[in-house]
Amino acid sequence: MQLTVWTYEGPPHVGAMRVATAMRDVHYVLHAPQGDTYADLLFTMIERRDRRPPVTYTTFQARDLGADTAQLFQDAVSDAYERFQPKAMLVGASCTAELIQDDPGGLAEALALPIPVIPLELPSYQRKENWGAAETFYYVVRTLAKPRDDDDRDSRSPSCNLLGPTALGFRHRDDVQEIQTLLTQLGIEVNVVAPWNATPDDIARLGDADFNICLYPEIAETAARWLKRTYKQPYIDTVPIGVTATNRFVSEVAELAGVDPLPVLNTINSRLPWYSRSIDSTYLTDKRVFVFGDASHAMAAARMCKHEFGFDVVGIGTYSREYARKVRVLAEELGVDALITDDYLEVEARVQELQPEMVLGTQMERHIAKRLGIACAVISAPTHVQDYPAAYSPQMGYEGANVLFDTWVHPLMMGLEEHLLGMFSEDFEFHNDATPSHLGGGATSKPDPAEQHLPVDPSSAAPASVDGQLSWSADAEKTLSRIPFFVRGKARRNTETFARERGIQTITSETLYDAKAHFGK
Amino acid sequence: MNSSSLARSTSSAEARPVIRERGQREVFCGLTGIVWLHRKIQDAFFLVVGSRTCAHLIQSAAGVMIFAEPRFATAIIGERDLAGLADLNDELDREVGKLLARRPDIKLLFLVGSCPSEVIKLDLGRAAERLSKHHMPAVRVLNFSGSGIETTFTQGEDACLASLVPEMTESDERRLLVVGALADIVEDQFRGLFAEIGIDAVDFLPPQHAADLATVGPNTRYLLAQPFLGDTAHALEERGAVRIDAPFPIGVQGTTAWFKAAAAEFGIAEAQVDLVTETRRARAAGALERYREELGGKRIFLFPDSQLEVPLARFVANELDMQLAEVGTPYLHKQHLAAELEALPENTRLSEGQDVERQLDRAREDEPDIIVCGLGLANPLEAEGYTTKWSIELLFTPIHGYEQAADCAELFARPLRRKRRLEV
Numbered sequence: 036m037q038l039t040v041w042t043y044e045g046p047p048h049v050g051a052m053r054v055a056t057a058m059r060d061v062h063y064v065l066h067a068p069q070g071d072t073y074a075d076l077l078f079t080m081i082e083r084r085d086r087r088p089p090v091t092y093t094t095f096q097a098r099d100l101g102a103d104t105a106q107l108f109q110d111a112v113s114d115a116y117e118r119f120q121p122k123a124m125l126v127g128a129s130c131t132a133e134l135i136q137d138d139p140g141g142l143a144e145a146l147a148l149p150i151p152v153i154p155l156e157l158p159s160y161q162r163k164e165n166w167g168a169a170e171t172f173y174y175v176v177r178t179l180a181k182p183r184d185d186d187d188r189d190s191r192s193p194s195c196n197l198l199g200p201t202a203l204g205f206r207h208r209d210d211v212q213e214i215q216t217l218l219t220q221l222g223i224e225v226n227v228v229a230p231w232n233a234t235p236d237d238i239a240r241l242g243d244a245d246f247n248i249c250l251y252p253e254i255a256e257t258a259a260r261w262l263k264r265t266y267k268q269p270y271i272d273t274v275p276i277g278v279t280a281t282n283r284f285v286s287e288v289a290e291l292a293g294v295d296p297l298p299v300l301n302t303i304n305s306r307l308p309w310y311s312r313s314i315d316s317t318y319l320t321d322k323r324v325f326v327f328g329d330a331s332h333a334m335a336a337a338r339m340c341k342h343e344f345g346f347d348v349v350g351i352g353t354y355s356r357e358y359a360r361k362v363r364v365l366a367e368e369l370g371v372d373a374l375i376t377d378d379y380l381e382v383e384a385r386v387q388e389l390q391p392e393m394v395l396g397t398q399m400e401r402h403i404a405k406r407l408g409i410a411c412a413v414i415s416a417p418t419h420v421q422d423y424p425a426a427y428s429p430q431m432g433y434e435g436a437n438v439l440f441d442t443w444v445h446p447l448m449m450g451l452e453e454h455l456l457g458m459f460s461e462d463f464e465f466h467n468d469a470t471p472s473h474l475g476g477g478a479t480s481k482p483d484p485a486e487q488h489l490p491v492d493p494s495s496a497a498p499a500s501v502d503g504q505l506s507w508s509a510d511a512e513k514t515l516s517r518i519p520f521f522v523r524g525k526a527r528r529n530t531e532t533f534a535r536e537r538g539i540q541t542i543t544s545e546t547l548y549d550a551k552a553h554f555g556k
Numbered sequence: 557m558n559s560s561s562l563a564r565s566t567s568s569a570e571a572r573p574v575i576r577e578r579g580q581r582e583v584f585c586g587l588t589g590i591v592w593l594h595r596k597i598q599d600a601f602f603l604v605v606g607s608r609t610c611a612h613l614i615q616s617a618a619g620v621m622i623f624a625e626p627r628f629a630t631a632i633i634g635e636r637d638l639a640g641l642a643d644l645n646d647e648l649d650r651e652v653g654k655l656l657a658r659r660p661d662i663k664l665l666f667l668v669g670s671c672p673s674e675v676i677k678l679d680l681g682r683a684a685e686r687l688s689k690h691h692m693p694a695v696r697v698l699n700f701s702g703s704g705i706e707t708t709f710t711q712g713e714d715a716c717l718a719s720l721v722p723e724m725t726e727s728d729e730r731r732l733l734v735v736g737a738l739a740d741i742v743e744d745q746f747r748g749l750f751a752e753i754g755i756d757a758v759d760f761l762p763p764q765h766a767a768d769l770a771t772v773g774p775n776t777r778y779l780l781a782q783p784f785l786g787d788t789a790h791a792l793e794e795r796g797a798v799r800i801d802a803p804f805p806i807g808v809q810g811t812t813a814w815f816k817a818a819a820a821e822f823g824i825a826e827a828q829v830d831l832v833t834e835t836r837r838a839r840a841a842g843a844l845e846r847y848r849e850e851l852g853g854k855r856i857f858l859f860p861d862s863q864l865e866v867p868l869a870r871f872v873a874n875e876l877d878m879q880l881a882e883v884g885t886p887y888l889h890k891q892h893l894a895a896e897l898e899a900l901p902e903n904t905r906l907s908e909g910q911d912v913e914r915q916l917d918r919a920r921e922d923e924p925d926i927i928v929c930g931l932g933l934a935n936p937l938e939a940e941g942y943t944t945k946w947s948i949e950l951l952f953t954p955i956h957g958y959e960q961a962a963d964c965a966e967l968f969a970r971p972l973r974r975k976r977r978l979e980v
């Protein structure tokens with residue numbers, strides 16, 4: 036039993052819905068009680084989809100339990116087939132139906148529908164959303180994909196499949212477009228994109244491609260591995276987020292396809308390298324950043340932070356337990372601890388402890404950062420409606436790198452402005468609680484009275500004067516208050532560490548300046 | 557407007573034909589009620605014992621994660637818990653212990669049952685008793701079901717309030733009990749109006765603090781503020797309380813009739829209510845005037861969701877001159893809705909239960925001007941060219957009473973106005 040306030044991932048059947056909703060001509064019959072229909076709103080509200088997810092719920096009730104829930108399920112399948120005329124059907128159970136053990140697969144098979152019916156076994160009490168999506172996609176591929184037609188193997192231009200983009204993904208829509216453009220520039224044909232917009236017929240053609248691109252490993256890797264084993268299609272799982280990773284992706288893809296990568300690599304294709312070198316960006320140097328998200332996005336972001344922004348990654352974590360090992364390896368490279376957890380409170384505690392200057396995370400971390408007055412940008416699901424922008428905003432490829440430069444730099448103070456703030460910190464316009472001028476009034480959030488139930492006393496983020504034996508003198512507090520808010524937390528932390536190490540009990544202005552000198556910068 | 561049209565009902569509405577459907581329901585389960593109940597009872601904590609789905613539902617229904625650690629959480633049952641119920645009880649006790657240790661502000665803890673907890677027959681009633689013994693007097697532990705196999709959307713509130721009734725102290729005092737969670741601002745207005753009318757002994761259920769739970773007894777007269785409280789009403793009656801038959805305080809007419817019903821019960825002349833409410837009625841009616849021009853003649857289709865549909869339909873039909881295409885409700889409580897049904901225009905198409913696909917077919921055939929429906933249906937219908945109002949907002953926005961009548965009308969008017977304005 037695990038106590039949860041907010042969850043990073045939904046149950047595995049929501050992952051299945053993400054696959055079904057991304058596809059066309061597919062219908063998913065889910066044996067589930069009425070409340071589970073909430074999942075529709077994830078797609079219609081958060082992603083602003085203009086169609087309902089292709090899902091029928093049996094919505095059985097307590098009174099049905101004694102009677103015949105199996106019949107109810109079969110009726111739902113028949114009705115859904117009649118009404119929607121899908122070319123393939125997925126059937127499965129949500130957590131409650133899993134307990135009543137009606138065997139949706141067997142029941143649907145007994146109806147002998149003239150289309151492929153794919154039973155999904157998604158253990159709700161063990162697994163979560165991304166795993167559910169991966170497993171569903173794998174079942175779909177395994178059931179529908181056919182071997183390639185070998186006749187014209189050499190006569191065509193090299194081709195690949197793009198695997199992994201789903202409904203409710205973080206910028207999947209735009210990533211697909213960006214990567215397709217890149218592949219076209221390389222002269223590589225995209226055979227099928229799946230599950231995004233794919234029909235069962237498209238899935239059947241997967242085998243025709245020369246290789247696969249596993250764009251979102253959390254979702255596509257299981258299927259990609261199966262295709263490799265079964266149809267001898269190699270796959271690439273380099274996630275092309277960031278300039279370096281995109282360059283590597285281009286080289287790897289070009290090698291597999293037997294084409295020349297140089298036409299793409301030699302053109303100046305992202306503004307990020309120049310923007311990062313231009314002197315206004317000097318202020319980005321060593322900004323302390325904490326990164327959390329699904330494994331692929333978190334790892335890509337951490338690498339970009341270090342090598343493309345010149346940030347200092349002070350922590351990295353993921354809720355994707357399936358990829359914990361990879362994240363740990365990267366964390367070691369970066370010399371930090373990896374935080375593998377799906378407990379939001381643990382992430383919050385880590386952020387409070389580390390006092391980063393920026394958090395790159397999910398919508399959950401956005402809330403954490405907002406409460407603590409730390410700059411934040413969202414890099415990964417779970418998402419909210421604002422993560423589906425109207426503008427073309429890929430994360431992947433060269434344009435993706437441009438988007439990320441803008442997105443991550445935006446919450447931070449602009450270089451020149453930071454400089455001015457340092458000079459005029461006493462001026463009324465640049466008072467203590469001044470926010471970056473481009474961010475309007477709301478960026479330094481004080482804990483709202485409605486948010487008083489912080490798990491850890493919010494004052495520990497900006498601790499009160501007395502901390503165990505450590506206390507702050509009035510003049511030290513005053514000096515501290517003159518330090519711009521976005522470095523104040525760090526200054527306080529450093530000073531306290533400094534004082535503790537030296538057995539100083541009362542922190543004075545002098546201690547603060549001593550600590551400043553000690554820690555440099 | 558004729559307020560007598562909402563006089564207390566005498567004849568029955570039995571004769572009205574009702575479409576009864578049993579197909580796919582597109583409605584949340586009772587767990588959703590936690591989203592507003594935890595704001596209402598300020599020292600209560602709601603611990604759902606359920607699955608990851610349950611946690612995800614509440615998170616999604618709450619929309620945004622506004623609170624760092626809100627007064628609700630889900631104890632997610634894991635694979636290992638399913639292996640043995642005894643261990644599951646121990647686990648639950650342990651988790652509750654940890655929670656209460658961390659949150660000393662909690663005075664009342666609800667264990668909220670879910671589909672999984674019910675299917676595996678985890679006895680939360682027993683668990684609540686056990687935990688209560690252990691944590692009293694600091695914390696009282698109660699339980700109710702918000703499961704989707706037992707409750708639909710607002711019925712979670714019903715189950716929660718019903719679980720409070722046995723906790724109410726017995727009293728012979730003649731008091732009025734207003735039942736149903738109302739926005740604080742509405743509660744304040746109602747309290748003030750009752751006092752002006754001359755009823756001072758008024759309590760509200762749920763209370764804002766656990767310790768302020770009202771008393772109950774044979775002299776308690778209760779007035780429902782929400783139409784979905786069948787079980788709570790039943791529990792109150794078992795304690796001797798008597799229901800005051802009234803429509804619901806939505807719209808000027810509903811609100812007036814509601815206060816009059818209470819006044820009559822307490823031996824206060826109708827004229828007194830008229831006198832006290834005169835300025836409010838006039839102000840609200842004035843505010844509705846504009847909306848009647850905007851909404852009059854427009855056809856509205858209400859999908860079943862909160863059980864507020866019948867009172868809302870009565871309000872928009874009688875006070876805003878809207879036309880009713882269909883009024884759907886998850887359950888039609890004929891007795892509690894008697895006065896409401898009486899006041900509905902004749903030939904109103906009523907439906908109870910749901911088969912969402914068929915209902916969508918009917919809606920498309922009707923081509924209403926506005927469709928009131930859940931969040932899963934709204935955008936897809938908009939994309940088909942319909943104008944919609946998402947129904948959960950009717951629970952989250954104060955709509956009861958005089959001062960909120962125009963706000964309620966605005967909820968329907970705004971989507972239509974927006975549609976007219978947009979040129980793209």
Ligand code: SF4
Pocket residue numbers: 068069070071130131585586587606607609610611613669670671672702703704705
């Ligand atoms: S319908 Fe049942 S399983 Fe689904 S969220 Fe509600 S209580 Fe949980």
